[in-house]
Amino acid sequence: QVQLVQSGAEVKKPGASVKVSCKVSGYTLTELSIHWVRQSPAKGLEWMGGFDPAYGETIYAQDFQGRVTMTEDTSTETAFMELSSLTSEDTAVYYCATVIVATKLFDYWGQGTLITVSS
Amino acid sequence: DIQMTQSPSTLSASVGGTVTITCRASQSITRWLAWYQQKPGKAPNLLIYEAFRLESGVPSRFSGSGSETEFTLTISSLQPDDVATYYCQQYESYSYTFGQGTKLEIK
Numbered sequence: 001q002v003q004l005v006q007s008g009a010e011v012k013k014p015g016a017s018v019k020v021s022c023k024v025s026g027y028t029l030t031e032l033s034i035h036w037v038r039q040s041p042a043k044g045l046e047w048m049g050g051f052d053p054a055y056g057e058t059i060y061a062q063d064f065q066g067r068v069t070m071t072e073d074t075s076t077e078t079a080f081m082e083l084s085s086l087t088s089e090d091t092a093v094y095y096c097a098t099v100i101v102a103t104k105l106f107d108y109w110g111q112g113t114l115i116t117v118s119s
Numbered sequence: 120d121i122q123m124t125q126s127p128s129t130l131s132a133s134v135g136g137t138v139t140i141t142c143r144a145s146q147s148i149t150r151w152l153a154w155y156q157q158k159p160g161k162a163p164n165l166l167i168y169e170a171f172r173l174e175s176g177v178p179s180r181f182s183g184s185g186s187e188t189e190f191t192l193t194i195s196s197l198q199p200d201d202v203a204t205y206y207c208q209q210y211e212s213y214s215y216t217f218g219q220g221t222k223l224e225i226k
Contacts, residue, residue, distance in 0.1 A: 008128070015130060031200065035215075037215075039130070044206075044218075044219050044220055045163070045208075045217040045220075046217070047214070047215035047217070048184070052213055059213055061120075062120065101203060101209075104210045104213065105153060105165065105168055106163070106165065110162070112162060114159030
């Protein structure tokens with residue numbers, strides 16, 4: 001059974017960056033494909049990007065290109081999502097989730113991390 | 120990106136009743152459509168995949184149909200525990216997109 005435990009809620013100023021962590025247990029990161037999805041009242045659920053094992057690289061949604069970076073630390077089995085140049089529109093709950101490689105379906109989800117952007 | 124249009128945005132029905140939610144894709148996604156249930160403060164939970172296949176452990180009161188660009192989720196014999204927001208999601212490619220959600224209330 002996979003468990004994903006995310007870092008806690010944060011408040012950020014406009015223009016700042018935020019880095020959310022997602023610690024994996026039950027499997028190793030190399031066995032999983034981790035993706036990030038955010039949810040806001042204004043825009044609903046938005047896929048931000050994730051690891052495509054077919055090409056061995058991370059793919060990003062067009063809306064976040066240039067502003068988001070997803071990384072992994074296999075020594076601590078932790079995935080990270082960093083989002084820069086924050087605005088109030090980035091206020092949302094951010095989720096990490098595993099994707100089943102064979103089906104491209106979301107499988108396990110983290111508990112979510114609330115990021116609030118406010119001056 | 121493929122746009123997903125879901126309707127209605129809210130729905131109210133009685134216990135024991137049946138409801139249908141519709142999801143339209145801006146282009147053909149064949150059968151690569153999933154339905155999720157989300158309760159407040161929780162992550163989405165997979166109900167249906169490949170348009171009609173029931174995820175393990177999901178009651179058979181939930182059913183999905185459709186293909187190409189038009190899909191439906193039907194919930195029969197409504198229970199109080201079905202109060203939630205339901206989302207469709209296309210996974211035809213890795214540029215996943217979701218519908219705007221349908222909030223289900225029980226009268």
